Amino acid sequence: MADDKPAGRGIPASALYINVFVVATCGLVYELLAGTLGSYLLGDSVTQFSLVIGLYLSAMGVGAWISRRIDTNLAAKFLEIELAVAVIGGLSAPALFMAFGTVQHFQFVLLGFVFVIGTLVGLEIPLIMRLLEGQATFKDIISRVLTFDYIGALAAAVLFPLVFVPQLGIVRTSLLMGALNGAVALWGTWLLAPQLGKARIGLRIRAVLVIAGMVVALGFADRLTTFAEEQMYADPVVYSESSPYQRLLVTRGRSGFNLFLNGNLQFASADEYRYHEALVHPAMIAAETPPRRVLILGGGDGLALREVLAHPSVEAVTLVDLDPAMTQLGKTFPPLAELSRNSLEDKRVTIVNDDAMVWVDENRELWDAIIIDFPDPNTYGLAKLYTRLFYARVNARLSPGGAIGLQATSPLFARRAYWCIVETMRAGGLFVRPYQVTVPSFGVWGFALARKLPFEPPTRAPDVALRFINDAALAGMFEMAADMTALPVEVNHLDNQVLVRYYEREWKRWQQ
Amino acid sequence: MAAVGPSRRDFVALLLGAPVAAAIGCGSKQARIPPGQIIETGARRGHAVLRDGPPPTPTRWRDVEVAIVGGGIAGLTAAWELRRKGIIDVVIYELDDVPGGTARGSASPVTGYPWGAHYIVAPQHDQPDLIALLDELGAIESMRPDGTPVIDEALRCRELEERVFYRGRWYEGLYLEAGASVEDRRQRDLFNAEILRWSTFRDPAGRRAFSLPVSQASDLPELTALDKISFASWLDSKGFTSERLRWLCDYSCRDDYALDAAGTSAWAGLFYFASRRGAGASYQSVVTWPDGNGTLVRHFAKEVPIEPGVVVTRVDPDGTLVAVGPQGAFGVRAKHVVLAVPGFVADHLVPDRPKTVADYGAWAVANLHLRARPVERLGAPPAWDSVIRNSKSLGYVSATHQRGREHGPTVWTWFYPFTGPGDVARREVVDASYEDWAEVVLRDLELPHPQIRELVDKIEIAFWGHGMIRPRPGALFDPARLARLQPRGRIHFAHTDLSGIALFEEAFDHGLRAAREIVAARQATPA
Known part of the structure; x- marks a missing residue:
């Protein structure tokens, strides 16, 4: 700093370099936030990140180009821009979360934010250089400003994955950066006081308001994420x-x-009866003798259980669901308990919270009916419950005359995934009768009925009070329309997990 | 607790690099070190023999048909094969307290877990003995028409098999697809095509270019020439410069050979990739158990008398053995001996054999007992094998992955190969305490899992000072290596070292060969 000219116009140059550093750090964090949010809400991280990075850099260029049009009140304009970055950048993550639930073209909103923030940040660096004009030689200004700019970017790149995202999460990181931007602007009102004149008072008030707003929002960050979730x-x-x-x-x-x-x-109370009747009753009546011992895998909401317990032959039911929070919710959350007719509290019922894959391997009992109701196979962890190994294990736990009923995703929306499940059950040694029903909340939904030996699908509805299944409904279920008939598929194994790939590929087409 | 001292920081810097070590002492957080210990692997007992000199002349003698020295995979296989041929008067003398060598496993109330070798490659139709072994274990579901077994689905490594941690995020697979350039992809495809070419290659005698075991491989000069250069030079010569591809090759060498690509024979480097493919384009299944190859060790050990804690100090070509066991010195008069010990021990016991330039790599293995899984970060879900791309470690394997438990307590096995000279590694770590090691393990895993320290109940650490023989250029097709297979009087040699590569399949192959040599010798001279 020995060659610094005396601060003729009273600007402490080294303090402004720290400003540059913070501006650069915050700017890059906003960019990384947008990229992360984009890849996590829209998927395809490569596209998201490259769009965000490219647009951000070009927006900075736009900002730099506009900067020449700013001729007066450089210091005040600089601080105003900094406050704008604080507000827009700071609120970007919560705003984008909320937009995702409400806006149709989320991608454009995301890129809009990126463009605005990039432009504002692009304005700042040229303005800072001009504020420093006369403080040092041109080559020193360029070298120092750019040095701090790039070091700031490095700090952001290191802190973002290592500290900010793991420790604070996306929304809090965004708000914290906003507060930091605001704080630097507030500090700037002192640093640039001689240039600001009276304007500094108004700027100070605005900076304090921005910081306070961010701090309050930070306090509400938890509510904000749920709020954002509600928008979805x-x-x-x-x-x-x-x-x-x-x-x-x-x-x-x-x-x-x-x-x-x-x-x-998982279900909508308005039409879940269609789904759960279709899941449970065909297996209950396809079994050779009325089932006495029934196993339910998944189904922690207690709704399939409600249907099972409607059969007077049932003496004992074991329900295996991984998550104690789910079975607890089914028991204690009043509307759910009411909907399931308190089935989870029934004396005939034993609840086990364990992984079904491991449990069916370790359990040695036989069951007259087995009802399988897992979430759709969209992860390796879930799809292991749709493997040949799993069905072979379930088959080994089925009594000789017993029947299995299971949900098997949609044969219309995910046709290969559906038939992959059917073929995988067959590879597990079962004879399978595919069937489908329409559940308005889900669309056309697929199930499978299976036994150890070849069998004809049931034709007579059970003698229990039902809202959906009668003889006519039963007859229609086992018919597959032309757009849902079997396709050639591979069997799903633990070590290939083709089902996840079928499922992802097919559902993606319907989720635009 | 006192702050982390400079020596521990130096140790972390030595193993993980200066940037990781520099982070120690920053921040106010007291670095908790969970309880645990360094486990004994027989090194102390083995080294004591060298220090103490020859034992007293034995006063107790016993007779046995076959004495097997060494209870690792080679020795256990020899005993298994002899039993299959009706020879049951067999004893295994093992230096350590437990058999298995680096293939051993342990078990906690939560799960079994490995101490080293933790998978095998699913056998092909031309490996009938390995198929028979797996069949005994009930590990074979059915046979394909071509004689290839279908391995029990519960043992075929479950998806997701591997993931790599890079810049704050997990990615599926070991090859980093995200962000790969057109040139990266071109080189990757070219490399895969090259591997495919070699895996389908058959020489005029019908032998593969790179086969498991090595003894079945072709010896065409164009192939053996590959052993004269390093894998890195081979990659250079083919124009494989892509950083992603080179990282994968380097990682593979570190993983299987405790060497980097520059230190590995090109033959061994290609062998790593090409030997794992069947006739078609796809890789053979990886077969694994929670306790790794420990399941195979336990199966072998069921039928054979094993005397643990026995140091054999002398083996004569006439079948005489001198050993020191828990009850003192004793002698054995054996009709046949299988010397199933590492090459450097064999050289000590039978000094006048042809020598090879044997080079041994050191390994550290840590088993972390977790009370719960850490919160997962963005990206790929938990896998069997989780690799940290910018670390000198190999990452960790989850013992509960195969069973399908995604939540709750588990054991992670962390691997660290010393790719530098083995004697240097052994000298550098000789004074390291349990706490030093634990700090290294935790610092490494904190990169992807910042909360890991609080989730670990216990860490057990093994240091394998002579963990594996390393295929440096020239080692595999050294004529002396084949000469070392020749029996000496009644002594037959078996060990993975005789292949120049440390793998279950190699140890198994030599165990079978040694047993068959004995069967042939018995037929030639009926008792």
Whole structure:
């Protein structure tokens, strides 16, 4: 700093370099936040990151180009831009989260944010250089400003994955950067006081308001994420909980309430009877003798259990669900307990919280009917419950005349995935009768009925009070329309997991 | 607790590099070290023999048909094969307290877990003995028409098999696809095509270019020439410069050979990739158990009398053995001996054999007992094998992955190969305490799992000072290596070292060969 000219116009140059550093750090963090959010809400991280990075850099160029049009009140304009970055950047992550639930073209909103922030940050660096004009030689200004700019970027790149995302999460990181930007602007009102004149008072008030706003928002960050989450669902969220296994969330709307696990609809109270009757009763009547001992794998909401318990022959039911939070919710959450007619509290029922894959291997009992109701196979962890090995293990636990009923995703939306499940059951030694019903909340939904020996599908509805299944419905279920008939598929094994790939590829087409 | 001292920081710097060590002492967080210990692997007992000199002349003698020295995979296989041929008067003398060598496993109330070798490659139709072994274990579901077995699905490594941690995120597989350039992809495809070419190659005698075991491989000059250069030079010569591809090759060499690609024979480097493919394009299944190859060790050990804690100090070509066991010195008069010990021990016991330039790599293995899984970061889900791309370690394997438990307590096995000279590694770590080692393991895993320290109940650490023989250029097709297979009087040699590569399949092959030499010798001279 020996060659620094005396601060003729009273600007402490070294303090402004720290400003550059913070501006650069915050700017890059906003960019990384947008990239991360994009890849996590829209998928395809390569596209998201490259779009975000490219647009951000070009927006900085736009900002730099515009900067020449700013001729007066450099210092005040600089601080105003900094405050704008603080507000827009700081609120970017919560705003984008909320937009995802409400806006149709989320990609454009995301890129809009990136462009605005990039432009503002692009304005700042040229303005800082001009503020420093006369403080040092041109070559020194260029070298120092750019040095601090790039070091700031490095700091952001290192802190973002190592500290910010793991420790603070995306929303808090965004707000914290906003507060930091605001604080630097506030400090700037002192650093640039001689240039600001009276304008400094107004700027100080605005900076304090920005910082206070960010701090308050930080305090509400938890509520904000749930708020953001609410925007992703059509109806108000009435219950949400994160267990070690999954996110459980219940929404309530005009037509009733809906249960979501990890964002995927499990049932809607308005039409779940169609789904659960179709899942349970064909197996109950296909068994050689009325089932006395029934095993339910998954189905922690207690709704399949309600249907099982409607059969007077049933003496004992074991329900195996991984997540204690799910079975607890089914027992204690009033609307759910009511819907399941308190089936989880029934004396005939034993609840086991364990992984079904391991449990069926370790359990040695035989069951007259086995009902399998797992979430769709969209992860390796879930798809292991749709492997040949799993069905072979379940088959080994089925009594000789017993029957299996299971949900098998949609034969219309995910046709290969559906037939992959059917073929995998066959590879597991079962004779399978595929069937489908229409559940308005889900669309056309697929199931499979299986036994150890060849069999004809049941034709007579059971003698219990049902809302959906009668002889006519039963006859229609086992017919497959032309757009749902079998396709050639591979068998799903633990070590190939083709089902996840079928499922992802097919559902992607319907999720635009 | 006192702050981390400079020596521990130096140790972390030595193993993981200066940047990781520099992070120690930053921040106010007291670095908790969970309880644990360094386990004994027989090194102390083995080294004591060298220090103490020859034992007293034995006063107790016993007679046995076959004495097997060494209870690792080679010795256990020899005993198994002899039993299959009706020879049951067999004893195995093992230096350590437990058999298995680096293939051993342990068990906790939660799961079994390995101490080294933790998988095998699913056998092909031309490996009938390995098929028979797996069949005994009930590990074979069915046979394909071509004689290839279908391995029990529960043992075929479950998806996701591997993931790599890079810049704050996990990616599926070992080859980093994300961000690969057109040139990266071109080189990757070219490399895969090259491997495919070699895996389908058959010489005029019908032998593969790179086969498991090595003894079945072709010896065409164009192939053996590959042993004269390093894998890195071979990659250079083919224009494989892509950083991603080179990383994968380097990682593979570190993983299987405790060497980097520059230190590995090109033959061995290609062998790593090409020997794992069947006739078609796909890789053979990886077969694994929670306790790794420990399951195979336990199966072998069921039928054979094993005397642990026995140091054999002398083996004569006439079948005489002198040994020191827990009850003192004793002698054995054996009709046949299988010397199933590492090459450097064999050289000590039978000094006048042809020598090879044997080079041994050191390994550290840590088993971390976790009370719960850490919160996962963005990207690929938990896998069997989780690799940290910028680490000198090999990452960790989850013992509960195969069973399908994704939640709750587990054991992670962390591997660290010393790719430098073995004697240097052994000298450098000789004074390291349990706490020094634990700090290294935790610092390494904190990169992907910042909360790991709080989730670990216990760490057990093994240091394998002579963990594996290393295929440096020239070692594999050294004529002396084949000369060392020749029996000396009644002594037959078996060990993976005789292949120049440390693998289950190699140890198994030599165990079978030694047993068959004995069967042939018995037929030639009926008792």
